[in-house]
Amino acid sequence: MTPTNIYNFNNAVAPLNTGPMSVFYELGTIYKVIFIPKGKMFTNTEMLTPYATLDALCKNNTIALRAFPIGDFIDFQDKSTAEVTATTGYGYMQYITDGKPVWEFIWDQGGMSFEKVMKSFQGLQNSYDLLVIDRDANVILGTDPATATYALKGFSLEMIYSTLIKTNNAKEKTRHSTIIALKDAKELVERHVAIQLDPTQYPVYNLQGLYNFELSLVPSSFTTTSAKLKITTGDKHLDLYDLYSAALVTATASIWSAVTDSTGVTLSVSTIAANSATKAMTLTFGTSTAAGATVTVTPPTVSALTAAGLPGYAGAPIQITAV
């Protein structure tokens, strides 16, 4: 009987030819990286329009399927580990294993607010793979999925973390850095895939993540049938009322959802009322909720927000308790 599921461990790879290359790819400045969902592989068809494909992935309505560009980096430190070699008792040098690519990306845009964002990715190396944005060559760099149907996948990750901030010392601005370790050097060195785009049409550094659209309940304002919400950017640094209340009122209230947590019953949002005096939005619900009950209010999806005139935002649900 022939065994199945046995891999071929033969490492006798033929050497590649060594003719001088006049046209080649060299990794340039890493300006951004993109976390993509773990295991995501881009089909050949998707890679016919790589910019549009990645842009759509960055705006996916479902957070678990979304890609997250990180940047713009202002500095870089290569912290890769050294290859491991050993010397035998007879004095022969032996190559044991590759080093690991470990990259420190330094950034300052977004400051402490973005520090919080980056911390949210810490330890999520098993949830995301990584694409690299090479600004110099306008290249999206990933690795070969090694199947005929797919053209690109992200680098496997071994570690993501953000270092403690380097505080402003009156000579240099506060600096932030994030360290990313790749799992397998071979994905970068031997199996890399570099997709170059026309920089005049598709500058890859323009790929960017969504803004956080944050809801917060005006204290004690959920009175079983209506709730007053403030709408801000992430970390509440910018009140979005003046910019977007009109668009949110004009968009259909059906793009909001509210569900009573204990019963799973959906509460229809009958109106959205914006008040310029309080700069708050009041949602009214078609049915009452018992006092003390918790309701999860989910803002419109990314695509619905875009259609409503808030392009580039993604909101997170908020739990509110009726008084």
Added chain:
Amino acid sequence: MAVIQKGTWSVGFNEDYIKTFKSADEWLKSEPQSNKDFWKNEIGITDAELKDVYAKSVGKAVEATAESK
């Protein structure tokens, strides 16, 4: 989306929800009293305007039927 402007208020109505009711009266009967009080007393929306919202939601002109009178 039916929108009513009143003073500092701008109110958008969920037409998809409202049109699930057979009539404006049925819709308004189903709404919690506190919502109706909010619309009328706090914002100043009249009964006629609410019925107009219903009509817009179902895509027909307001008809002053004997029933609504």
